[in-house]
Amino acid sequence: MTGIIQIESLSKQYGSGTKALSDVSLTIEEGEIIALLGPNGAGKTTLISIICGLVVPTGGTVRVGGHDIRTDWRAARKLIGLVPQEIALEPFEKVINCVRFTRGLYGEGPDDAYIEKVLRSLALWDKRDAMTRELSGGMKRRVLIAKALAHRPKVLFLDEPTAGVDVALRREMWEVVDQLRRDGVTIILTTHYLEEAEEMADRIGVINKGQLLLVKPTSELMGEFGKKTLTVELSEPLAAVPAVLGDRGLRLSPDGRSLAYEYDTRADRTGIARLLGDLAGQGIKVRDVSTRQSSLEEVFMTLVAEPRQEVTA
Numbered sequence: 001m002t003g004i005i006q007i008e009s010l011s012k013q014y015g016s017g018t019k020a021l022s023d024v025s026l027t028i029e030e031g032e033i034i035a036l037l038g039p040n041g042a043g044k045t046t047l048i049s050i051i052c053g054l055v056v057p058t059g060g061t062v063r064v065g066g067h068d069i070r071t072d073w074r075a076a077r078k079l080i081g082l083v084p085q086e087i088a089l090e091p092f093e094k095v096i097n098c099v100r101f102t103r104g105l106y107g108e109g110p111d112d113a114y115i116e117k118v119l120r121s122l123a124l125w126d127k128r129d130a131m132t133r134e135l136s137g138g139m140k141r142r143v144l145i146a147k148a149l150a151h152r153p154k155v156l157f158l159d160e161p162t163a164g165v166d167v168a169l170r171r172e173m174w175e176v177v178d179q180l181r182r183d184g185v186t187i188i189l190t191t192h193y194l195e196e197a198e199e200m201a202d203r204i205g206v207i208n209k210g211q212l213l214l215v216k217p218t219s220e221l222m223g224e225f226g227k228k229t230l231t232v233e234l235s236e237p238l239a240a241v242p243a244v245l246g247d248r249g250l251r252l253s254p255d256g257r258s259l260a261y262e263y264d265t266r267a268d269r270t271g272i273a274r275l276l277g278d279l280a281g282q283g284i285k286v287r288d289v290s291t292r293q294s295s296l297e298e299v300f301m302t303l304v305a306e307p308r309q310e311v312t313a
């Protein structure tokens with residue numbers, strides 16, 4: 001497979017001297033959803049902006065559908081739709097017109113049947129004659145997606161689609177992306193949330209300080225880094241972990257009042273039931289239990305602490 005997007009040795013140094021991207025190479029296959037995960041200032045927006053032709057790279061090449069974004073930019077750009085982070089819509093314009101106009105910007109003639117299909121798939125058809133200022137935040141975000149899809153792009157970029165939105169709206173966005181996946185659109189999204197990347201993406205690329213640290217299938221990355229920790233609070237402090245509790249990597253807190261047990265949520269057996277059973281068998285009384293998913297920050301700490309891994313692009 002050649003990949004609908006081929007990024008080779010891409011670098012960007014802004015005029016200010018900031019090195020936003022260093023030697024990034026990545027191939028994205030048609031129809032896949034890839035999440036670019038990274039902290040503020042990692043270089044995610046710069047990467048997207050270069051592919052979309054909004055920022056000029058300092059080095060390297062990008063091809064979209066085989067078209068070089070610099071020498072063959074018109075053809076490359078036709079294949080791309082971008083949903084920006086900020087909501088910027090003409091407040092007094094009807095939804096359907098917003099989407100129609102965008103087609104025109106790409107030099108495409110009217111195609112009301114296609115516009116209707118897009119609006120229906122985004123549950124906006126009933127709102128087609130509403131002015132954008134009358135819409136809820138979630139609907140406005142969907143209009144941005146409709147605009148980005150207006151010229152039938154093969155690749156859609158979603159820059160932090162759920163930044164600053166509530167949980168219900170985040171779920172709604174995830175469903176929209178799922179629908180787009182079924183329609184065969186290739187999606188590249190940026191996010192700060194591991195959970196979001198896990199929910200939506202086939203592969204996750206982790207970017208930090210302008211470097212693509214790794215790219216892996218989501219299940220693989222979550223399996224390696226997405227561990228959960230079960231904390232068992234004990235009624236009576238323990239001096240040490242009893243040897244009979246075996247080699248499960250249990251960690252006793254310094255005050256002896258809690259045990260931490262790390263497990264893989266994807267394993268057939270997490271070992272939690274057996275652990276609690278064994279504790280009861282030893283007469284160790286449990287006061288409370290809680291679980292915690294490793295955060296993106298911890299995933300980063302793990303990645304940054306380790307020697308640089310090979311990119312499987």
Ligand SMILES: Nc1ncnc2c1ncn2[C@@H]1O[C@H](COP(=O)(O)OP(=O)(O)OP(=O)(O)O)[C@@H](O)[C@H]1O
Pocket residue numbers: 014015016018019020038039040041042043044045046047
């Ligand atoms: N136009 C610009 N001029 C100079 N420096 C810039 C410009 N745009 C971005 N940068 C710098 O490049 C680096 C990467 O920024 P970028 O916006 O690509 O990161 P990001 O991963 O998208 O961050 P965020 O999650 O905050 O959106 C940062 O240090 C940023 O300050």
